[in-house]
Amino acid sequence: MLQMRHRMTHRTAADRCLRRTAISFIIAIVKRQKGKKGINPPACLCACLPSGCNKSGARLLIEDSKEQRSRSLEGAIGFRETTMTVRAILDSKGHQIQSVEPDAKLSAAIKVLAERKIGAVLAMSKGRIEGILSERDIVRVLGERGAGVLDEPISAVMTRKVVSCRPADTVAAIMEMMTMGKFRHLPVIDGEKVVGLISIGDIVKWRVGEYEMEQEALREYIKTA
Known part of the structure:
Protein backbone atom coordinates (compact mmCIF):
# COMPACT_ATOMS: atom_id res chain seq x y z
CA MET A 1 0.00 0.00 0.00
CA LEU A 2 2.83 2.37 0.94
CA GLN A 3 4.69 1.46 -2.24
CA MET A 4 1.61 2.18 -4.37
CA ARG A 5 1.11 5.55 -2.63
CA HIS A 6 4.79 6.34 -3.25
CA ARG A 7 4.36 5.61 -6.97
CA MET A 8 1.25 7.75 -7.15
CA THR A 9 3.15 10.62 -5.51
CA HIS A 10 5.90 10.28 -8.10
CA ARG A 11 3.32 10.26 -10.89
CA THR A 12 1.53 13.35 -9.55
CA ALA A 13 4.77 15.29 -9.22
CA ALA A 14 5.74 14.36 -12.76
CA ASP A 15 2.38 15.46 -14.12
CA ARG A 16 2.67 18.82 -12.39
CA CYS A 17 6.09 19.28 -13.92
CA LEU A 18 4.72 18.29 -17.32
CA ARG A 19 2.05 20.93 -16.98
CA ARG A 20 4.62 23.66 -16.35
CA THR A 21 7.37 22.69 -18.79
CA ALA A 22 6.01 20.60 -21.67
CA ILE A 23 3.04 22.50 -23.16
CA SER A 24 4.95 23.60 -26.26
CA PHE A 25 6.38 20.12 -26.66
CA ILE A 26 2.91 18.56 -26.56
CA ILE A 27 1.52 21.11 -29.02
CA ALA A 28 4.34 20.27 -31.44
CA ILE A 29 3.50 16.59 -31.12
CA VAL A 30 -0.17 17.22 -31.79
CA LYS A 31 0.46 19.48 -34.79
CA ARG A 32 3.43 17.82 -36.45
CA GLN A 33 4.10 14.34 -35.10
CA LYS A 34 0.65 12.92 -34.42
CA GLY A 35 0.84 9.16 -34.09
CA LYS A 36 4.65 8.91 -33.84
CA LYS A 37 6.18 6.61 -31.23
CA GLY A 38 9.32 6.88 -29.17
CA ILE A 39 9.47 10.68 -28.84
CA ASN A 40 12.24 11.84 -26.50
CA PRO A 41 11.09 13.99 -23.57
CA PRO A 42 12.69 17.40 -22.88
CA ALA A 43 15.75 17.34 -20.64
CA CYS A 44 14.09 19.73 -18.17
CA LEU A 45 11.32 17.20 -17.67
CA CYS A 46 13.67 14.29 -17.03
CA ALA A 47 15.67 16.36 -14.55
CA CYS A 48 12.65 17.12 -12.39
CA LEU A 49 11.37 13.54 -12.15
CA PRO A 50 11.87 11.64 -8.90
CA SER A 51 14.72 9.16 -8.69
CA GLY A 52 13.69 5.78 -9.99
CA CYS A 53 11.56 7.28 -12.76
CA ASN A 54 13.93 6.94 -15.72
CA LYS A 55 13.78 8.45 -19.21
CA SER A 56 11.52 5.65 -20.45
CA GLY A 57 9.09 6.41 -17.66
CA ALA A 58 9.16 10.07 -18.58
CA ARG A 59 8.41 9.15 -22.17
CA LEU A 60 5.41 7.11 -21.05
CA LEU A 61 4.13 10.01 -18.97
CA ILE A 62 4.50 12.32 -21.96
CA GLU A 63 2.65 9.87 -24.18
CA ASP A 64 -0.21 9.65 -21.66
CA SER A 65 -0.41 13.40 -21.23
CA LYS A 66 -0.02 13.95 -24.97
CA GLU A 67 -2.97 11.71 -25.69
CA GLN A 68 -5.20 13.48 -23.17
CA ARG A 69 -4.22 16.96 -24.32
CA SER A 70 -4.40 15.96 -27.97
CA ARG A 71 -8.03 14.92 -27.52
CA SER A 72 -8.78 18.21 -25.82
CA LEU A 73 -7.08 20.20 -28.58
CA GLU A 74 -8.79 18.25 -31.33
CA GLY A 75 -12.09 19.04 -29.68
CA ALA A 76 -11.23 22.74 -29.69
CA ILE A 77 -10.06 22.80 -33.29
CA GLY A 78 -12.70 20.36 -34.48
CA PHE A 79 -10.94 19.36 -37.68
CA ARG A 80 -13.78 21.08 -39.49
CA GLU A 81 -12.54 20.10 -42.95
CA THR A 82 -14.04 16.67 -42.26
CA THR A 83 -17.45 18.15 -41.46
CA MET A 84 -17.63 21.52 -43.24
CA THR A 85 -19.77 21.17 -46.36
CA VAL A 86 -19.77 22.71 -49.81
CA ARG A 87 -23.10 24.33 -48.96
CA ALA A 88 -21.48 26.38 -46.20
CA ILE A 89 -18.77 27.66 -48.53
CA LEU A 90 -21.33 28.57 -51.19
CA ASP A 91 -23.42 30.39 -48.61
CA SER A 92 -20.31 32.39 -47.75
CA LYS A 93 -19.06 33.16 -51.27
CA GLY A 94 -22.39 33.25 -53.07
CA HIS A 95 -24.18 31.04 -55.59
CA GLN A 96 -23.38 33.06 -58.70
CA ILE A 97 -22.79 31.00 -61.82
CA GLN A 98 -20.96 32.31 -64.87
CA SER A 99 -21.91 30.41 -68.00
CA VAL A 100 -21.71 30.65 -71.78
CA GLU A 101 -23.48 28.89 -74.63
CA PRO A 102 -21.52 25.94 -76.05
CA ASP A 103 -21.77 27.36 -79.59
CA ALA A 104 -20.35 30.77 -78.59
CA LYS A 105 -16.85 31.63 -79.78
CA LEU A 106 -13.88 30.87 -77.59
CA SER A 107 -12.97 34.57 -77.67
CA ALA A 108 -16.32 35.35 -75.99
CA ALA A 109 -15.55 32.93 -73.16
CA ILE A 110 -12.12 34.50 -72.67
CA LYS A 111 -13.78 37.89 -72.36
CA ILE A 132 -16.55 23.34 -68.56
CA LEU A 133 -13.88 25.65 -69.96
CA SER A 134 -10.88 26.60 -67.83
CA GLU A 135 -7.80 28.72 -68.28
CA ARG A 136 -5.81 25.53 -68.74
CA ASP A 137 -8.04 24.44 -71.61
CA ILE A 138 -7.54 27.78 -73.33
CA VAL A 139 -3.75 27.76 -72.93
CA ARG A 140 -3.58 24.18 -74.18
CA VAL A 141 -5.58 24.75 -77.38
CA LEU A 142 -3.80 28.03 -78.13
CA GLY A 143 -0.50 26.19 -77.88
CA GLU A 144 -1.74 23.37 -80.10
CA ARG A 145 -3.69 25.30 -82.76
CA GLY A 146 -2.62 28.92 -82.54
CA ALA A 147 -4.68 32.11 -82.47
CA GLY A 148 -7.11 30.81 -85.09
CA SER A 155 -17.84 23.14 -77.63
CA ALA A 156 -14.76 22.30 -79.69
CA VAL A 157 -12.31 22.93 -76.85
CA MET A 158 -14.23 22.52 -73.59
CA THR A 159 -13.97 19.56 -71.23
CA ARG A 160 -17.09 17.47 -71.76
CA LYS A 161 -16.72 14.96 -68.93
CA VAL A 162 -17.53 17.28 -66.06
CA VAL A 163 -16.97 16.08 -62.50
CA SER A 164 -19.40 17.69 -60.08
CA CYS A 165 -20.13 17.69 -56.37
CA ARG A 166 -23.17 18.13 -54.13
CA PRO A 167 -23.93 20.74 -51.49
CA ALA A 168 -23.74 18.08 -48.77
CA ASP A 169 -20.23 16.92 -49.76
CA THR A 170 -17.50 17.74 -47.26
CA VAL A 171 -14.54 19.97 -47.96
CA ALA A 172 -12.24 17.01 -47.30
CA ALA A 173 -14.04 14.98 -49.97
CA ILE A 174 -13.84 17.62 -52.68
CA MET A 175 -10.20 18.36 -51.87
CA GLU A 176 -9.49 14.70 -52.52
CA MET A 177 -11.51 14.82 -55.75
CA MET A 178 -9.55 17.83 -56.99
CA THR A 179 -6.23 16.27 -56.04
CA MET A 180 -6.96 12.93 -57.68
CA GLY A 181 -8.56 14.48 -60.78
CA LYS A 182 -5.98 17.28 -61.11
CA PHE A 183 -8.57 19.99 -61.67
CA ARG A 184 -9.40 23.17 -59.77
CA HIS A 185 -13.10 23.81 -60.35
CA LEU A 186 -16.20 21.80 -59.47
CA PRO A 187 -19.79 22.67 -60.38
CA VAL A 188 -22.20 22.08 -57.52
CA ILE A 189 -25.40 20.26 -58.43
CA ASP A 190 -28.43 19.91 -56.17
CA GLY A 191 -30.78 17.36 -57.71
CA GLU A 192 -30.98 18.43 -61.36
CA LYS A 193 -30.13 22.08 -60.74
CA VAL A 194 -26.73 23.75 -60.91
CA VAL A 195 -26.43 25.83 -57.74
CA GLY A 196 -22.84 27.04 -57.86
CA LEU A 197 -19.22 26.57 -58.82
CA ILE A 198 -16.51 25.99 -56.25
CA SER A 199 -12.80 26.45 -56.88
CA ILE A 200 -9.56 25.58 -55.15
CA GLY A 201 -9.27 29.29 -54.39
CA ASP A 202 -12.54 29.17 -52.46
CA ILE A 203 -11.21 26.26 -50.41
CA VAL A 204 -7.90 28.00 -49.73
CA LYS A 205 -9.73 31.13 -48.58
CA TRP A 206 -11.89 29.03 -46.27
CA ARG A 207 -8.84 27.15 -44.98
CA VAL A 208 -7.03 30.40 -44.15
CA GLY A 209 -10.01 31.39 -42.03
CA GLU A 210 -9.94 27.99 -40.35
CA TYR A 211 -6.21 28.35 -39.72
CA GLU A 212 -6.80 31.62 -37.91
CA MET A 213 -9.48 29.93 -35.81
CA GLU A 214 -7.07 27.08 -35.02
CA GLN A 215 -4.41 29.55 -33.89
CA GLU A 216 -6.91 31.17 -31.56
CA ALA A 217 -7.90 27.74 -30.23
CA LEU A 218 -4.23 26.92 -29.61
CA ARG A 219 -3.71 30.18 -27.74
CA GLU A 220 -6.72 29.47 -25.55
CA TYR A 221 -5.51 25.90 -25.08
CA ILE A 222 -2.12 27.08 -23.84
CA LYS A 223 -3.69 29.65 -21.51
CA THR A 224 -5.94 27.08 -19.86
CA ALA A 225 -3.58 24.10 -19.90
Whole structure:
Protein backbone atom coordinates (compact mmCIF):
# COMPACT_ATOMS: atom_id res chain seq x y z
CA MET A 1 0.00 0.00 0.00
CA LEU A 2 2.83 2.37 0.94
CA GLN A 3 4.69 1.46 -2.24
CA MET A 4 1.61 2.18 -4.37
CA ARG A 5 1.11 5.55 -2.63
CA HIS A 6 4.79 6.34 -3.25
CA ARG A 7 4.36 5.61 -6.97
CA MET A 8 1.25 7.75 -7.15
CA THR A 9 3.15 10.62 -5.51
CA HIS A 10 5.90 10.28 -8.10
CA ARG A 11 3.32 10.26 -10.89
CA THR A 12 1.53 13.35 -9.55
CA ALA A 13 4.77 15.29 -9.22
CA ALA A 14 5.74 14.36 -12.76
CA ASP A 15 2.38 15.46 -14.12
CA ARG A 16 2.67 18.82 -12.39
CA CYS A 17 6.09 19.28 -13.92
CA LEU A 18 4.72 18.29 -17.32
CA ARG A 19 2.05 20.93 -16.98
CA ARG A 20 4.62 23.66 -16.35
CA THR A 21 7.37 22.69 -18.79
CA ALA A 22 6.01 20.60 -21.67
CA ILE A 23 3.04 22.50 -23.16
CA SER A 24 4.95 23.60 -26.26
CA PHE A 25 6.38 20.12 -26.66
CA ILE A 26 2.91 18.56 -26.56
CA ILE A 27 1.52 21.11 -29.02
CA ALA A 28 4.34 20.27 -31.44
CA ILE A 29 3.50 16.59 -31.12
CA VAL A 30 -0.17 17.22 -31.79
CA LYS A 31 0.46 19.48 -34.79
CA ARG A 32 3.43 17.82 -36.45
CA GLN A 33 4.10 14.34 -35.10
CA LYS A 34 0.65 12.92 -34.42
CA GLY A 35 0.84 9.16 -34.09
CA LYS A 36 4.65 8.91 -33.84
CA LYS A 37 6.18 6.61 -31.23
CA GLY A 38 9.32 6.88 -29.17
CA ILE A 39 9.47 10.68 -28.84
CA ASN A 40 12.24 11.84 -26.50
CA PRO A 41 11.09 13.99 -23.57
CA PRO A 42 12.69 17.40 -22.88
CA ALA A 43 15.75 17.34 -20.64
CA CYS A 44 14.09 19.73 -18.17
CA LEU A 45 11.32 17.20 -17.67
CA CYS A 46 13.67 14.29 -17.03
CA ALA A 47 15.67 16.36 -14.55
CA CYS A 48 12.65 17.12 -12.39
CA LEU A 49 11.37 13.54 -12.15
CA PRO A 50 11.87 11.64 -8.90
CA SER A 51 14.72 9.16 -8.69
CA GLY A 52 13.69 5.78 -9.99
CA CYS A 53 11.56 7.28 -12.76
CA ASN A 54 13.93 6.94 -15.72
CA LYS A 55 13.78 8.45 -19.21
CA SER A 56 11.52 5.65 -20.45
CA GLY A 57 9.09 6.41 -17.66
CA ALA A 58 9.16 10.07 -18.58
CA ARG A 59 8.41 9.15 -22.17
CA LEU A 60 5.41 7.11 -21.05
CA LEU A 61 4.13 10.01 -18.97
CA ILE A 62 4.50 12.32 -21.96
CA GLU A 63 2.65 9.87 -24.18
CA ASP A 64 -0.21 9.65 -21.66
CA SER A 65 -0.41 13.40 -21.23
CA LYS A 66 -0.02 13.95 -24.97
CA GLU A 67 -2.97 11.71 -25.69
CA GLN A 68 -5.20 13.48 -23.17
CA ARG A 69 -4.22 16.96 -24.32
CA SER A 70 -4.40 15.96 -27.97
CA ARG A 71 -8.03 14.92 -27.52
CA SER A 72 -8.78 18.21 -25.82
CA LEU A 73 -7.08 20.20 -28.58
CA GLU A 74 -8.79 18.25 -31.33
CA GLY A 75 -12.09 19.04 -29.68
CA ALA A 76 -11.23 22.74 -29.69
CA ILE A 77 -10.06 22.80 -33.29
CA GLY A 78 -12.70 20.36 -34.48
CA PHE A 79 -10.94 19.36 -37.68
CA ARG A 80 -13.78 21.08 -39.49
CA GLU A 81 -12.54 20.10 -42.95
CA THR A 82 -14.04 16.67 -42.26
CA THR A 83 -17.45 18.15 -41.46
CA MET A 84 -17.63 21.52 -43.24
CA THR A 85 -19.77 21.17 -46.36
CA VAL A 86 -19.77 22.71 -49.81
CA ARG A 87 -23.10 24.33 -48.96
CA ALA A 88 -21.48 26.38 -46.20
CA ILE A 89 -18.77 27.66 -48.53
CA LEU A 90 -21.33 28.57 -51.19
CA ASP A 91 -23.42 30.39 -48.61
CA SER A 92 -20.31 32.39 -47.75
CA LYS A 93 -19.06 33.16 -51.27
CA GLY A 94 -22.39 33.25 -53.07
CA HIS A 95 -24.18 31.04 -55.59
CA GLN A 96 -23.38 33.06 -58.70
CA ILE A 97 -22.79 31.00 -61.82
CA GLN A 98 -20.96 32.31 -64.87
CA SER A 99 -21.91 30.41 -68.00
CA VAL A 100 -21.71 30.65 -71.78
CA GLU A 101 -23.48 28.89 -74.63
CA PRO A 102 -21.52 25.94 -76.05
CA ASP A 103 -21.77 27.36 -79.59
CA ALA A 104 -20.35 30.77 -78.59
CA LYS A 105 -16.85 31.63 -79.78
CA LEU A 106 -13.88 30.87 -77.59
CA SER A 107 -12.97 34.57 -77.67
CA ALA A 108 -16.32 35.35 -75.99
CA ALA A 109 -15.55 32.93 -73.16
CA ILE A 110 -12.12 34.50 -72.67
CA LYS A 111 -13.78 37.89 -72.36
CA VAL A 112 -16.09 36.57 -69.63
CA LEU A 113 -13.15 35.10 -67.72
CA ALA A 114 -11.24 38.38 -67.94
CA GLU A 115 -14.17 40.60 -66.96
CA ARG A 116 -15.26 38.42 -64.05
CA LYS A 117 -11.71 37.62 -62.95
CA ILE A 118 -12.46 33.91 -62.72
CA GLY A 119 -10.59 30.79 -63.80
CA ALA A 120 -13.36 28.72 -65.37
CA VAL A 121 -16.79 29.07 -66.93
CA LEU A 122 -19.55 26.54 -67.46
CA ALA A 123 -20.85 25.80 -70.94
CA MET A 124 -24.60 25.44 -70.42
CA SER A 125 -27.62 24.90 -72.64
CA LYS A 126 -31.19 25.10 -71.32
CA GLY A 127 -29.98 24.93 -67.74
CA ARG A 128 -27.89 21.80 -68.28
CA ILE A 129 -24.11 21.57 -68.14
CA GLU A 130 -22.60 20.61 -71.49
CA GLY A 131 -19.01 21.17 -70.45
CA ILE A 132 -16.55 23.34 -68.56
CA LEU A 133 -13.88 25.65 -69.96
CA SER A 134 -10.88 26.60 -67.83
CA GLU A 135 -7.80 28.72 -68.28
CA ARG A 136 -5.81 25.53 -68.74
CA ASP A 137 -8.04 24.44 -71.61
CA ILE A 138 -7.54 27.78 -73.33
CA VAL A 139 -3.75 27.76 -72.93
CA ARG A 140 -3.58 24.18 -74.18
CA VAL A 141 -5.58 24.75 -77.38
CA LEU A 142 -3.80 28.03 -78.13
CA GLY A 143 -0.50 26.19 -77.88
CA GLU A 144 -1.74 23.37 -80.10
CA ARG A 145 -3.69 25.30 -82.76
CA GLY A 146 -2.62 28.92 -82.54
CA ALA A 147 -4.68 32.11 -82.47
CA GLY A 148 -7.11 30.81 -85.09
CA VAL A 149 -8.80 28.72 -82.40
CA LEU A 150 -10.28 31.88 -80.90
CA ASP A 151 -12.97 31.85 -83.58
CA GLU A 152 -13.92 28.23 -82.92
CA PRO A 153 -16.95 27.33 -80.77
CA ILE A 154 -16.44 26.63 -77.11
CA SER A 155 -17.84 23.14 -77.63
CA ALA A 156 -14.76 22.30 -79.69
CA VAL A 157 -12.31 22.93 -76.85
CA MET A 158 -14.23 22.52 -73.59
CA THR A 159 -13.97 19.56 -71.23
CA ARG A 160 -17.09 17.47 -71.76
CA LYS A 161 -16.72 14.96 -68.93
CA VAL A 162 -17.53 17.28 -66.06
CA VAL A 163 -16.97 16.08 -62.50
CA SER A 164 -19.40 17.69 -60.08
CA CYS A 165 -20.13 17.69 -56.37
CA ARG A 166 -23.17 18.13 -54.13
CA PRO A 167 -23.93 20.74 -51.49
CA ALA A 168 -23.74 18.08 -48.77
CA ASP A 169 -20.23 16.92 -49.76
CA THR A 170 -17.50 17.74 -47.26
CA VAL A 171 -14.54 19.97 -47.96
CA ALA A 172 -12.24 17.01 -47.30
CA ALA A 173 -14.04 14.98 -49.97
CA ILE A 174 -13.84 17.62 -52.68
CA MET A 175 -10.20 18.36 -51.87
CA GLU A 176 -9.49 14.70 -52.52
CA MET A 177 -11.51 14.82 -55.75
CA MET A 178 -9.55 17.83 -56.99
CA THR A 179 -6.23 16.27 -56.04
CA MET A 180 -6.96 12.93 -57.68
CA GLY A 181 -8.56 14.48 -60.78
CA LYS A 182 -5.98 17.28 -61.11
CA PHE A 183 -8.57 19.99 -61.67
CA ARG A 184 -9.40 23.17 -59.77
CA HIS A 185 -13.10 23.81 -60.35
CA LEU A 186 -16.20 21.80 -59.47
CA PRO A 187 -19.79 22.67 -60.38
CA VAL A 188 -22.20 22.08 -57.52
CA ILE A 189 -25.40 20.26 -58.43
CA ASP A 190 -28.43 19.91 -56.17
CA GLY A 191 -30.78 17.36 -57.71
CA GLU A 192 -30.98 18.43 -61.36
CA LYS A 193 -30.13 22.08 -60.74
CA VAL A 194 -26.73 23.75 -60.91
CA VAL A 195 -26.43 25.83 -57.74
CA GLY A 196 -22.84 27.04 -57.86
CA LEU A 197 -19.22 26.57 -58.82
CA ILE A 198 -16.51 25.99 -56.25
CA SER A 199 -12.80 26.45 -56.88
CA ILE A 200 -9.56 25.58 -55.15
CA GLY A 201 -9.27 29.29 -54.39
CA ASP A 202 -12.54 29.17 -52.46
CA ILE A 203 -11.21 26.26 -50.41
CA VAL A 204 -7.90 28.00 -49.73
CA LYS A 205 -9.73 31.13 -48.58
CA TRP A 206 -11.89 29.03 -46.27
CA ARG A 207 -8.84 27.15 -44.98
CA VAL A 208 -7.03 30.40 -44.15
CA GLY A 209 -10.01 31.39 -42.03
CA GLU A 210 -9.94 27.99 -40.35
CA TYR A 211 -6.21 28.35 -39.72
CA GLU A 212 -6.80 31.62 -37.91
CA MET A 213 -9.48 29.93 -35.81
CA GLU A 214 -7.07 27.08 -35.02
CA GLN A 215 -4.41 29.55 -33.89
CA GLU A 216 -6.91 31.17 -31.56
CA ALA A 217 -7.90 27.74 -30.23
CA LEU A 218 -4.23 26.92 -29.61
CA ARG A 219 -3.71 30.18 -27.74
CA GLU A 220 -6.72 29.47 -25.55
CA TYR A 221 -5.51 25.90 -25.08
CA ILE A 222 -2.12 27.08 -23.84
CA LYS A 223 -3.69 29.65 -21.51
CA THR A 224 -5.94 27.08 -19.86
CA ALA A 225 -3.58 24.10 -19.90
